[in-house]
Amino acid sequence: MPVIVLEAKDFTSPLFLMRTCAVLSSCTAFSLVASQQSVLEPESNTFRVFCMFTWCFFFILTLLIHILSIIQFHSLIPISWKNLVITVAVLGGLMSFSASVLFPWNVMDRQKVTPRCVAAAVASCLTVLAYASESCVLCxxxxxxxxxxxxxxxxxxxxxxxxxxxxIPLIVDVAHGLHGVHAWQLWASGASYSVCVLLSFVTLVVILGDLAGRCLLPFDRFLAGFSLIGVLLYMLATVICFTKILQLRNPGQSSPKIGELFIMETVVSSVTLLAYTVDLAFSIKQLCDRSHM
Incomplete structure (x- = not known):
């Protein structure tokens, strides 16, 4: 079977340029960080690993998508290509944004700034812009x-x-010595996040694999059920997050870093709860529309 490559004009298309920028900038970010010794404190290595994983993982995914798009082999892959590219672009932008925030927070705020750290942070921000631009074009x-x-x-x-x-990194870092948090709070919030992440991965696999037609029940009912479970679990997790913040008022249990961790966890949990709530509303509306047909 002959290999079909893109035409010359396709190499100047917005998608090609954005993916090239995302590949180069993410590669630059993790290469700069990997080429120097860790400047983070031992308890902060969780966020360094998270940032490195984010840059490396989406660098590999985007590079594979880039190569398959060039040689036009994506039609041979047994997955939904159009859903894959938009998922990688949007999720890559969100994850790179998190890395762009967490990396400077762990390095530069501790007055351990080096030129490579600054360059890595800039490269990570460029990665966010590249993924955001690609997402807009695809959407x-x-x-x-x-x-x-x-x-x-x-x-x-x-x-x-x-x-x-x-x-994941927030819970791991808080669990390191149970910084100002009760064990039951850690287990309850961790279990809630784990179940929701598992349900999200299952949903993503079904959609990317075009497996919705093989479900025992209509897939829209599965989605509505998953959204309802997510709303309930994140309501529990959000309440626990606000409880942790209130506990910071107790003498001897507050520190700048722990307070920042709890605030970040509360913000992300609230945003995710809002996403589940809106998604549940969409699912219910879709079920109601089908019942009236």
Missing amino acids: IQPHEQRGYMGSTPGLLKILQLWGGCQM
Whole structure:
């Protein structure tokens, strides 16, 4: 089978240039950080690993998508290509944004700034801009070209997955010595985030694999059930987050870093709860519309 490559004009298209920028900037970010010794405090290595994983993981994914788009082999992959590219672009932008915030917060705020750290932070910000631009281009395409993940419910599910992924380093860092938090709070919030992340991955796999027709029940009912579970669990997690913040008023339990961690967890949890709530409203509306048909 002959290999088909893009025409010369396609190499100057916005998508090609944006993906090239995302690949180069993410590669630059993790290369600069990996080429120097860790300047972070031992308890902050969780965020360094998170940032490195984010840059490396989406660098590999975007590079593979870039190569497959050039040689036009994506039609041979047994997944929904249009849903894959929009998912990687949007989720890559959100995750890179988190890395662009967490990395300077852990390095530069501790007065351990080096030229490589500054360059890595700038490269990470460029990665965010590249993914954001690619996401905008993909989202303005017709519905048939951008797929389900490019619609409002699909984007909400990407936001839900991003929120769950942000909780992983936060919970791990808080669990390091149980900084000002009770064990039951840690287990309850951790279990809530884990279940929601698992449900988000299952939903993503079903959509990318075009497996919705093989479900035992109509897929829209599964989505509504998943959204309802997410709303309930994130309501619990958000209440626990606000409880942690109130506990900071107690003498001897507050410190600048712990307060910042709790505030970040509360903000992300609230945003994710909002995404689940809106997604549940969309799912209920879709079920009601079908019942009247």
